[in-house]
Amino acid sequence: MTSATTEINRAEASSEGPLNPGLLNKMDAYWRAANYLSVGQIYLKDNPLLERPLTLDDVKPRLLGHWGTTPGLNFLYVHWNRIIRERHLDMIYVIGPGHGGPGLVANTYLEGSYSEIYPHIEQNRDGIKRLFRQFSWPYGIPSHVAPETPGSIHEGGELGYSLVHAYGAAFDNPNLIVACVVGDGEAETGPLATSWHSNKFLNPATDGAVLPILHLNGYKIANPTVLARIPHAELEDLMRGYGYEPFTLEGHDPATMHQKAAAAFDKIFDRIAEIQKVAREGGSTDRPAWPMLIMRTPKGWTGPKEVDGKPVEGTWRAHQVPFAELREKPDHLRLLEDWMRSYKPEELFDEKGAFREELADIAPKGRLRMGMNDHANGGLLWQPLKVPSFRSFAVKVDTPGATTAESTRVLGKMLHAVMEANMDTKNFRVFGPDETASNRLQDVITRTGKTWEAETLPVDENLSRTGRVMEILSEHMCQGWLEGYLLTGRHGFFNCYEAFIHIIDSMVNQHAKWLKVTRQIPWRKPIASLNYLLSSLVWRQDHNGFSHQDPGFIDHLVNKKADVVRIYLPPDANTLLSVADHCLRSKNYINLIVAGKQPAPQWLTMDEAVAHCTTGLGVWKWASNDNGNPDVVMACCGDVPTMEALAAVMLLRTQAPDLRIRFVNVVDLMTLQPSSEHPHGLSDEEYDLVFPPKVPTIFAFHGYPWGIHRLTYRRHNHDNLHVRGYKEEGTTTTPFDMCVLNNIDRFQLALDAITRVKRLASKVDDARQWYSEEIQRHRLYVSENGEDLPEIQCWQWEPGQSS
Ligand SMILES: Cc1ncc(C[n+]2csc(CCOP(=O)(O)OP(=O)(O)O)c2C)c(N)n1
């Protein structure tokens, strides 16, 4: 759009426009009804239609919720309804300022979807009373656009992710339009600021459309917003700079605004249709300037203009409940009654309290209603992912440790096959912040290339307008796109450097909450799990050092509801394949897989790997000599710790030849937690069979040692569990020196075993001496030569006398 057209939009001040007077009146009444129901939800528990004068008994004891953003959202909803009806659009909403929950509840009620999903919220006086009462009420519904809200894929509680979710929903959904409201405060967040760039990844021929609406109501909770206080032309330039065609809608007089909004939406939806036509029929490959709308309206529009002598409408004071203290200040009760009556409820609801038919009639019908759109209940559209047999990618393991492989490279071949198998349904994508090849998954890229709608140069490799591997240097975008993709019923896989996945800690919190809540909502159908592969791990940061060393995402996920999280640390390629197969098929979980990319020894045949992953943890007999009666359990979890623990077993053959060692590997971390705490947890009886009470366990763990203590603190013999792990010691050094710096190296583990087994007390002094000599020798060698000792570099597992 040119600035000239924008000017016309801004200048239009008459109530003339595309809406005929009848429709204009109905749309305004519809909007008033939504506003009335929104205020009612925030304030009232009785007298829902104001059929008698309002009294304090009608008012809720705790006034909770947000008014300020709500009238703007309600205004948009009624206009989207007109567009959907007229154009038969398949459209969903994403509301960034999710605190405007009352508005979305009100609108889905008015269109009938709410009562269909929750029949006790009937279309009459009692239904409205229940609708009001349940809002922000104990055991009622939350104040935000939560999973409970029909038509929502986005709660909007934590601001910043609306636009990225909207794009995730639109990928591979060519007939879908996602209308996305971005709060002007929300627009200040990092993730939202980057989300505008999603338009360089959206293919107009094969993806749907996203319509961003910047809700410029001028304020956040307590401050003006940045975008509301820069010159309008600068704001439009910013949007143009992001590659959009900005439209502006500004004002506050309802009749004028309805006409201007209808005119703007007509142009915008024409433009979307035209862009899609040119790409789909004309074959254009130009990156289009998609339309976006800047809507500049007052915060708390149509609410009280002044309270206690202070301006409220059009200010930050309208953000939450514009006034409370109804008990203390009698005029506040009148203020509320006048405010609610200003919407003329008697014109909106009939004598039984049903929304008047002629008004209800202007909403879309059936599944075109945004509250009933299947895309917003993605589990309804979910199709199983076709996962070809992972066994065909197995690494051949004749004897443990004889073969070397890069585990993630092997996984890349499997992901390539998954991509291939699902090309017809186009419901699988891989996401990564510029690291997919670095994580050695490059084979998956070769099938379709990487999504890219911006300029390409001859030097570029594997960029494609129809690529299904999505790379952008923003973990937020990868996470948000994937969430939007999964929430609308598809499948995906996110690979990331281990240290930097923390960037999305907060986003995964929100997704975990969403999954937890949806499990309790019968009409929300399960969606595909969110699968993470973390590679480029803490122990092998040969290039990058300390900044790249942080295995703490595991601890972060352990906090989440046990029903939702699964954490796997496969020790080799075959276990990784088996775990990945399981995760790709699963539903409603957050699956974390932690696996290295460096060449590493392979331990298990495919059959053994499957059996090991099925139990989640197990004794490796070929590395044990305990004959069912161990002196010590040598346990490990993670690929590097597994290798160090095995090397320690070999050292102990000479340091303590008669020591009976049981070797245990843990692949499914949550098996360690009691079964009362996690569905994968072993019962105490099962746990005691593996880790016998009274026998010391030396545990080499990939992550921070406390993680293991935390999971096992209720287990028998916890006092005798001695965990080694990452303790925040790191730098750019050799792989083995990293282990030494953190005391998880083979010498330390062997010394630990000798120290902890009481009958070896007489050997402890010698063992300590031996340990310091070995470590000294190692230190001298690495500082002199810049690499690990030859016997460390060339170390190989040698079978002993196993049990
Ligand atoms: C990431 C994040 N930080 C802070 C908050 C607290 N918060 C809730 S609403 C809000 C202001 C939002 O302003 P805006 O996006 O402009 O929404 P609106 O004006 O439409 O209410 C803030 C800061 C939050 N919900 N999420």
Ligand SMILES: [Mg+2]
């Ligand atoms: Mg705002």
